[in-house]
Amino acid sequence: MADVAAMAQAGTARPAGSPLEVFLAFLKLGCTSFGGPVAHLGYFRAEFVERRRWLDDAAFTDIVALCQFLPGPASSQTGLMIGLSRAGYSGAAAAWLGFTTPSALLMVLFAFAAPALSRVIGSDWLHGLRLAAVAVVAQAVLAMTRTLAQGRERATIAVVAALAALWAPAAITQLAVIAAGLAIGFALLRSGDDAVRPELPTIVGRRTGAAALALFAVLLIGLPFVASASGSHWLDLFARFYRVGSLVFGGGHVVLPLLQAEVVPPGWISQATFLSGYGAAQAVPGPLFTFAAYLGAAMGPAPNGWAGAALCLVAIFAPSFLLIVGATPFWNALRGRREARGALMGANAAVVGLLAAALYNPVWTTAVATPFDVGLVLAAFLLLAAWKAPPGLVVGLTAVAAVALGFAHG
Numbered sequence: 001m002a003d004v005a006a007m008a009q010a011g012t013a014r015p016a017g018s019p020l021e022v023f024l025a026f027l028k029l030g031c032t033s034f035g036g037p038v039a040h041l042g043y044f045r046a047e048f049v050e051r052r053r054w055l056d057d058a059a060f061t062d063i064v065a066l067c068q069f070l071p072g073p074a075s076s077q078t079g080l081m082i083g084l085s086r087a088g089y090s091g092a093a094a095a096w097l098g099f100t101t102p103s104a105l106l107m108v109l110f111a112f113a114a115p116a117l118s119r120v121i122g123s124d125w126l127h128g129l130r131l132a133a134v135a136v137v138a139q140a141v142l143a144m145t146r147t148l149a150q151g152r153e154r155a156t157i158a159v160v161a162a163l164a165a166l167w168a169p170a171a172i173t174q175l176a177v178i179a180a181g182l183a184i185g186f187a188l189l190r191s192g193d194d195a196v197r198p199e200l201p202t203i204v205g206r207r208t209g210a211a212a213l214a215l216f217a218v219l220l221i222g223l224p225f226v227a228s229a230s231g232s233h234w235l236d237l238f239a240r241f242y243r244v245g246s247l248v249f250g251g252g253h254v255v256l257p258l259l260q261a262e263v264v265p266p267g268w269i270s271q272a273t274f275l276s277g278y279g280a281a282q283a284v285p286g287p288l289f290t291f292a293a294y295l296g297a298a299m300g301p302a303p304n305g306w307a308g309a310a311l312c313l314v315a316i317f318a319p320s321f322l323l324i325v326g327a328t329p330f331w332n333a334l335r336g337r338r339e340a341r342g343a344l345m346g347a348n349a350a351v352v353g354l355l356a357a358a359l360y361n362p363v364w365t366t367a368v369a370t371p372f373d374v375g376l377v378l379a380a381f382l383l384l385a386a387w388k389a390p391p392g393l394v395v396g397l398t399a400v401a402a403v404a405l406g407f408a409h410g
Helices: 002-010 019-032 038-052 056-068 072-122 124-148 151-167 171-188 206-230 233-247 252-263 272-282 288-298 305-334 338-364 372-387 392-409
Strands: none
Touching: 002 124, 002 233, 019 056, 038 056, 038 072, 038 288, 056 072, 056 252, 056 305, 072 124, 072 272, 072 288, 072 305, 124 252, 124 272, 124 338, 124 372, 151 252, 151 272, 151 338, 171 233, 171 252, 171 338, 206 233, 206 392, 233 252, 233 288, 252 272, 252 288, 252 338, 272 288, 288 305, 372 392
8 A cells, every 4th residue: 555655646656566466366357347347347446446455545546537538448448557557568468468358258259159059049049139239238328328418518419429420320420420529528518627636646657658649649540541552451450440449438338339330331240240249248247349359250351260359359459558558647637627528528428429329220220120129128128227137147138038039939
């Protein structure tokens, strides 16, 4: 605890642990952390604040605040920051490997096994996964609307964003919507007074942080041009997944419309296969972003299989590494500013609209076709929203129910 206090006061500290220690701690969490990002943060606090005492509550809250502000998967970024604080840059990599590997392996294995299972037991269970995805996304839209789209201004941003995404369902529309949300929030959603916050613990200097942010921007802007000029599908794939990882505000479920716009229109994967994987991703522990590993393994053009899974997984998480390293040294000065909070509020409202549009197309339109489908979706939503059932259990029950209904109807 003395190390934590000194780190918080001085802003820098020498790492107190080893990468192996960090890896083993996060591997346990990667195997047991069901329930999504909010639940992951609860597991992290119990493990690293209460049990291991690597951080105190103030330091943990500061880290969570930074990761909620940045685009990307908040729980994975929190893990990266804890690993960075505990064992330096190698500790950040160890935290990511430990937390991500179990669910990534499960998703790749699902991509390999799904076609064989469909030949043996039919495809009704895959249809059940797609119906479960409808309920999961609907619950996410409802929860995010309550917290991120309250008030007239934010509700209007969300509705306009949804209409834009439905009118022009393309990746460029989503980029424009998020950028517009940031700009409108910066201009109109300033509230409260500038506040002084406690120093955020960090081992990263400002020069290193600036270099990481510059590299993040160069890759985001330059990769598509390099991929286009080279004609390399590998680079194109990396650029698309890197872009998605750079622009996901508001939680892991927002990755759905962004990834769909990148991989389905080119014909690399079908809507049905895409949504089946998204449904399966609800049933495994760890970060939802490991859905990228499934897509990389299941897509038609090479690289696919293990190579495609590794490429897509690294690409979608790479922005998180660069943003955590880059933003940490500057966060202390920025996090109390009303303008920064307003911009984030506008971006979050916009992504609520994007997710609402995705709930209709492609999630609903490609999964729900009969009254029985509607009934299964409503039952799954009831279990999630009213009974607070674990998403993995709901996904499994929906798949079983779909198989039973398929059998009953011949």
